[in-house]
Amino acid sequence: MTSAAVESFVTKHLDLLELERDAEVEERSAVEQVREVNRFAFRLPLVTGRGGPRGDIVGLYDESGQLATGILTRITPKLVTVAFDESHDLQLSLDRENSYRLLKLANDITYKRLKKALITLKKYHSGPASSLIEVLLGGAAPCPASEIRKSCGFLLLIEITVDNIENAVTVGCFSRGLRMCREEMPGGGGGGGELVLTAASPAAPLTFCNASLDASQKEAVLFALSQKELAIIHGPPGTGKTTTVVEIILQAVKQGSKVLCCAPSNIAVDNLVERLARWKQRIVRLGHPARLLESIQRHSLDAVLARSDGAQIVADIRRDIDQLKNKKTQDKRERSDFRNEIRLLRKELKEREEAAALQSLTAACVVLATNTGASLDGPLKLLPDGHFDIVVIDECAQALEASCWIPLLQARKCILAGDHKQLPPTTVSHKAALAGLSLSLMERLAEEHGGSTVRTLTVQYRMHGAIMQWASQALYRGQLTAHPSVARHLLRDLPGVAATEETGLPLLLVDTAGCGLFELEEEDDQSKGNPAHAALVLKTAHSPGEVRLVSLHVQALVDAGVRAGDIAVITPYNLQVDLLRQSLAHRHPELEIKSVDGFQGREKEAVILSFVRSNRKGA
Structure with a gap:
């Protein structure tokens, strides 16, 4: 890819980020x-x-x-x-x-990191990520799973399909110990023939860590491991995307790879930490402890360092600094000596902390962080170039592309997972979104390369078949199938739940047309009367009538034996969220009430949607 093309790409995204930044400040x-x-x-x-x-x-x-x-x-x-x-x-x-x-x-830090990553991309000429950059920016085609070319010119042919899934050998294994020999293709004529790598002895089939993976998940795992630069795992709702991503990481670690695993949000990263911790992996979670779930605090870098061999020495240095700071003297020379001693102690403290952090990060098989948390402004700057073999970005379809480039510049290969048919990255600037800011890296690459870099998970474990059917046809080309455990599952099948009209239907539509339940719109009071903000006044819709309907339905489900904690109420509008919480939270504290994007990626036994919109314009 030409430097002019890279510069054009970077300039465009820098301009879009500036638009987004301005819109966020104004809003x-x-x-x-x-x-x-x-x-x-x-x-x-x-x-x-x-x-x-x-x-x-x-x-x-x-x-x-x-x-x-x-x-x-x-x-x-x-x-x-x-x-x-x-x-x-x-x-x-x-x-x-x-x-x-x-x-x-x-949060200026986030925008500075996004811009720095783009500028680094523009200046990146040679390094571990060079080939990956070429592929991601269209300068080279991804090397397919069936044709991995090595620098020596050898060619390994392996075809991975669902039919031979159980006996497939991952291409990733051959570079880490699988014995190979050379065979000259017929008609080679001395040194001119094409050389093929074949196994010198039968290789054992890949042993999956999670034996319960379905065929499409296994195929996705093998595909991701076999790709040289890029693999995209498309996970529609309920298809076990995170389960598949965890298996990919576990297999990569078994092959000796160092993995940098990222996601756009802290909760998505913490979810991966929880899953990986069950497999007793050496993992380190980067990020401020206040942003992490309590359940994964022990895996944070701070906690790992607190358990390290040098923790006591660091604590002693901190104590010495505090004692010197609290010393009082009138003598100017003594004060100067105290300051010099504090400065020396702080230098030693920094050196020891960095050495301990480097040791912990080097020992970790998997380092996890948000996309922006993987910046080289933080602890990762201590690691040498090329330390990571693979970057995994989960929920990639919800991330701004600029944020993905922060981790992508640190490895030779990337695996992207998400669902670009669901919510795009959150943006504030409508202008920036239309100009391309809302187009995720995952969606862009899936459109550019098609199925050659994508594997779609096809068995969903979340929805009744009747609920799944529309989404499958409208968004996923009819590829989804419902697992038998959920295909005919109804609320009345849950333990302790009675058979009622509400619990015996997989899908219930309540038509409020003609009932007078019109929506209402309100503006933010603080914005009224301010000409500077006139163009930014936000209107949010709500429907008190729908709040009453939702309350009645929630009560009917609870009376039938459905736990409030197994029910979610979702609505597109924040004001409706507030009204629903005011009406229901005190009666059902465990009931989850959120906006559409706030509930993204979660699941419940029963979901109630309050669409709010109801007007004479039909809009």
């Missing part, structure tokens, strides 16, 4: 709202992204200005929990008689 100032929490003024924008504001960066302010920055770890109707940044020079003391504000801060 935040336009829709900012204030909530009183005891004596604190809790001031945050309306939540429109996936997963709520947990993990957002906030600033703590009083009348004099900003006091500290931190990360939101938990929000309830009565409590806001913030993990403040550690600072050895700041003693944060709050007066309960004063009022404070928490403001969500624009």
Whole structure:
């Protein structure tokens, strides 16, 4: 691929990121709202992204200005929990008689990392990722699974299909110990013939770690391992995409590969950590501990370092620094000596911490992080170039392409997993989205290369066949089949659930036409009357009538024996989410009520959709 083409690609995405950044800043100032929490003024924008504001960066302010920055770890109707940044020079003391504000801060770090990755891509001339970059940007065709060319000019022919899936040998194995010999093709004529690699002795079939994988999952695993630069695992809803990704990682580790595993969100990364931890793998999770699930904290880099051999020495150095900082003296020379000693101790502390981090990262078979958390601004900068053999990006269809380039520049091969037929990357700027920002890397590559780089999982374990049928025909070319365990499964089949009209139907449609349940629209009060924000006033729809219908149906299911925790209520509009929570949360605390994108990737026994829209225009 020419440097001009790469530069054009990078320039386009830098411009799109700038549009997105500007739109995000304007939206935040336009829709900012204030909530009183005891004596604190809790001031945050309306939540429109996936997963709520947990993990957002906030600033703590009083009348004099900003006091500290931190990360939101938990929000309830009565409590806001913030993990403040550690600072050895700041003693944060709050007066309960004063009022404070928490403001969500624009996350400049993310945008800086995205831009840095794109600029690095433009300047990347030679390195471990060179061939991968050529393939991903269209400068070269991906090497197919049936034809892996080695630098020596040899050719290995292996065809992987569902028919021979049990006896297939992964191409990835031959470079790590599978004995090979050379055979000259007929008509070669001395040194001019094409050489073929064949097994010198029968190779054992691949042993899957998870014996319950179905045929399409096994084929996807073998395909991903056999591809030289690029493999895409397309996982429609309920088809076990994450299960397949975990198997791919486990097999890659068995072959001796070092894997960098990423996803666009913390929750998606934590899900992978939980799955991999069950297989007793040496894993390290990068990221601020406040953003990680409690269940996987022990795998965080901080926790791993705390258990390392040098942890006590590091703790002693920190204690010495604190003691020196607390020493008081009037003598100017002594103060200068203290400062010099602190400076030397901090230098030693940094060196020891980096050495311990390098040791832990090197020992790990799999390092996991969000796409932006895999930046070389963080701990990964300690590793040598080419340390990772494979980059795996889960939920790739929900990630901005620019974010994917942060990990992609660190390996020779990538495996992308997700479903580009579901939600695209979340964007704020409509203009940027139309210009290509909402086109994910996974979707772009799937369209460019077609089936040669894609394997689709076809057996779904989530939906009744009647629910699956429309999605399969409309989005997945009729490829999906329902596993027997769910094909005819009804709510009444659950233990302790009675047979009622509501529990005996796989799909119930409630037509509200003619019932007077029209939608209502409201604007954000803080934006009204501000000419600067006139173009940014957001309208959000809601339907109190539908809230009542949903409440009745939830109650009917609960009365029949369905656990509230097995029910989800989903709606496209945040205001409707708020109304539903106000109506239902106190009666059914375990009931999950979320927006469409907030529920992405999750599953429940029963899902109730509140579409809200109902007007005379039919729009």
